[in-house]
Amino acid sequence: MHQESYALSETPASPSSTRIKLARSTQTRVRCGGTAGTTIAARLSEDPSKTVFLVEAGNDDRTNPDVFDVYKYSAAFGTSLDWAWSTDLDRTMHGGRTLGGSSSINGAHWTRAMKAQYDAFSQLLGEEDSDMNWNFDSLFSYMKKAETFTPPDQDQRTKGANYNPDFHGFSGPVHAAYPRGMYGGPQQPAFANAVQNVTGIALCQDLNGGDANCVSFTPHTINPSDNDTRSSSATAYLSPVEDERTNWITLVNHQVTGVLFAGSAPSVRATGVEFKKSDNTGESFNASARQEVIVSAGAIGTPQLLQVSGIGDPAVLESLGINLKVNLSTVGRNLQEQAMNNLGHSARPSFSPDGIGPANCIAFPSLKELFSENGGSNGSVTADDIADYIMAMYPSWAESQAVNGLNSEALTTIFGIQVGLIVNDDAPVMELFFDTGFPDDIGIDMWHLLPFSRGNVTISDSSVFTKPEVNVNWFSVDFDLAVQIAGARLSRRVLNNTAFxxxxxGETIPGTGTVPEDGHGGSDDSWQAWIQDVFSAVSHPIGTAAMMRRELGGVVDGKLRVYDTANLRVADASVLPIHLSAHLQSTIYGVAEKAADIIKSGI
Ligand SMILES: Cc1cc2nc3c(=O)[nH]c(=O)nc-3n(C[C@H](O)[C@H](O)[C@H](O)COP(=O)(O)OP(=O)(O)OC[C@H]3O[C@@H](n4cnc5c(N)ncnc54)[C@H](O)[C@@H]3O)c2cc1C
Incomplete structure (x- = not known):
């Protein structure tokens, strides 16, 4: 939650230490302390005449090994560090509930999507936003602004690490590097070779420059000067300046319970926020805003906060007794999330991983490579068949998903752009993430990247302390499942390739007892049964306050301003309108850096 030119109100009393600091200030800003929120706070507090007030629901856990030690990935799951939202089909979606948000508990992989995917953001905006430059060139410069990349040394290069200096920043707050414990065994090069053998996909030097359609070694957000510990938005943007920047105040363990408004649509004005201790005890505090409020609570938290504050679908809000401030039925809709399956092999006794990781070799096949004859095809369909199929079917998918968008016309336009990216721009539809030690001695974690299934985040209570309902509508478009099946089959063929x-x-997960070999890598039916039984959430939700034209179901415009409001912005993963062929954090840092400049420019 960010609030520009902000001052705490006196009713009731604020926590004393916070009140004392704020009393000295006349120009204060407030936000949620996640990936985007902390980034924006840091950039805005560069101006000493402004005071920033950072409100984070979670704790400051920078010294907790479950946070700073990237080798303990997943230790945070199910603990107080994790929102652990329940979703449909009983899958749990993770999200960081701690200073730094999800950047404090994520897998630390550092990748970017295709140039055309970022350029498509502009196609979804109106003419009036054409000069906002929501495109690759602009976002790439902001992603690089966020980054300090440490080039691989000779030892890491011998193990496969590589880079292109034009694709990285070298003076930003977030550290990206290859790990000192990088695997030197034969397994990662074998994966790169097997993927090339099976699909014809190219090995690229560095996938961070706008072309991710390759297999590549990728860096992590770790700090080589600090023993390869995690570089999160909290350690990157807050730690270096917290002792000297007296105009930046951090309040953890407090939850924003609502945005306060005056006036009516189309010029509703955010006048402040209300917040309370995160355990929902004690008093509520009000804070008033003189200029604007910015919400950065993530793709689940942001639509929840907007809805409890009166911005959303009137049918939902009025049934809960919430006073409607802005009729924006798509708040919480357009939810896009990916599903993951994991294939495993046991290793020969002679195998040594030679290192501790983390794993860092990834393949991003396009539709053509995924459905290639020896790749993920079942022997009866070609990639051209699939391309014809999606071009013919997407209007009917828009029809079936309309309830989770604005309407079928809007989704037809959005899906048309998504189809174009897949068919014409080779936007990767699948990630194959090679793993050492998971789910067996070696394995592939694989997930479909560009779902057409749309879900929603909908409140069932007027209190922010009741978690919202998160409905992903997993695999409700058959193409999403077809991609996952092809990815599983491709993963089997990669791991069975002579390179290994x-x-x-031999394969242990799922094993040929569960998915028998049928001469074509396993039947669609048996893969489908296994996939649907054991898949998990990737925890990459986006789209729930999408940056699009209003007639497409957008919640914010190209200035990140919520429609029908004068001074309320959103900046986090919820504004991404369509999914990307990438892990998300680099993009979110880019969005946040750009948001900070938009806010500073006063437009
Ligand atoms: C388990 C996991 C693994 C991932 N792995 C990778 C990876 O390897 N590489 C990669 O690039 N990306 C990865 N991602 C994705 C990436 O980390 C996220 O997409 C990104 O960090 C989201 O940033 P955000 O600012 O939108 O939200 P967040 O960083 O989640 O920030 C939202 C913040 O708002 C706070 N908040 C919510 N509601 C309130 C409220 N009412 N009041 C106050 N505070 C509130 C939350 O506690 C949180 O700190 C992963 C994500 C997860 C969850």
Missing amino acids: DTISS
């Missing part, structure tokens, strides 16, 4: 002959002693 000296490493693997």
Whole structure:
């Protein structure tokens, strides 16, 4: 939650230490302390005449090994560090509930999507936003602004690490580097070779420059000067300046319970926020805003906060007794999330991983490579068949998903752009993430990247302390499942490729008992049954306050301003309108850096 030119109200009393600091200030800003929120706070507090007030629901856990030690990935899951939202089909979606948000508990992988995917953001905006430059060139410069990249040394290069200096920043707050414990065993090069053998996909030097359609070694957000510990938005943007920047105040363990408004649509004015201790005890505090309020509570938290504050679907809000401030039925809709499955092989006794990781070799096949004859095809369909199929079917998918968008016309336009990216721009539809030690000695974690299934985040209570309902509508478009099936089959073929002959002693997960070999890598039916039984959430939700034209179901415009409001912005993963062929954090840092400049420019 960010609030510009902000001052705490006196009713009731604020926590004393916070009140004392704020009393000295006349120009204060407030936000949620996640990936985007902390980034924006840091940039805005560069101006000493402004005071920033950072409100974070979670704790400051920078010294907790479950946070700073990237080798303990997943230790945070299910603990107080994790929102752990329940979703449909009983899958849990994770999200960081701690200073730094999800950047404090994520897998630390550092990748970017295709140039055309970022350029498509502009196609979804109106003429009036054409000069906002929501495109690759602009976002790439902001992603690089966020980054300090440490080039791989000779030892890491021998193990496969590589880079292109034009694709990285070298003076930003977030550290990206290859790990000192990088695997030197034969398994990661074998994966890169097997993927090339099976799909014809190219090995690229560095996928961070706008072309991710390749197999590549990728860096992590770790700090080589600090023992390869996690570089989160909290350690990157807050830690270096917190002792000297007296105009930046951090309040943890407090939850924003609502945005306060005056006036009526189309010029509703955010006048402040209300917040309370995160355990929902004690008094509520009000804070008033003289200029604007910015919400950065993530793709689940942001639509929840907007809805409890009176911005959303009138049918939902009025049934809960919430006073409607802005009729924006798509708040919480357009939810896009990916599903993951994990294939495993046991290794031969002679295999040594030679290192501790983290794993860092990833393949991003396009539709053509995924459905290639020896890749993920079932032997009866070609990639051209699939391309014809999606071009013919997407209007009917828009029809079936309309309830989770604005309407079928809007989704037809959005899906048309998504189809174009897949068919014409080779936007990767699948990620194959090679893993050492998971789910067996070696394995592939694989997920479809560009779902057409749309879901929603909908409140069932007027209190922010009741978690919202999160409905992903997993695989409600058959193409999403077809991609996942092809990805599983491709993963089987990759792990069975001769490149692994000296490493693997055979598939254990799912195993041919569960998905029998049928001469074509396993039947669609048996893969489908396994996938639907065991898939998990990737925890990459986006789209729930999408930056699009209002007639497409947008919640914010190209200035990140919520429609029908004069001074309320959103900046986090919820504004991404369509999914990307990438892990998300680099993009979110880019969005946040750009948001800070938009706010500073006063437009
Ligand atoms: C388990 C996991 C693994 C991931 N792995 C990777 C990876 O390896 N590489 C990669 O690039 N990306 C990864 N991601 C994705 C990436 O980390 C996220 O997409 C990104 O960090 C989201 O940033 P955000 O600012 O939108 O939200 P967040 O960083 O989640 O920030 C939202 C913040 O708002 C706070 N908040 C919410 N509601 C309130 C409220 N009412 N009041 C006050 N505070 C509130 C939250 O506690 C949180 O701190 C992963 C994500 C997860 C969850």
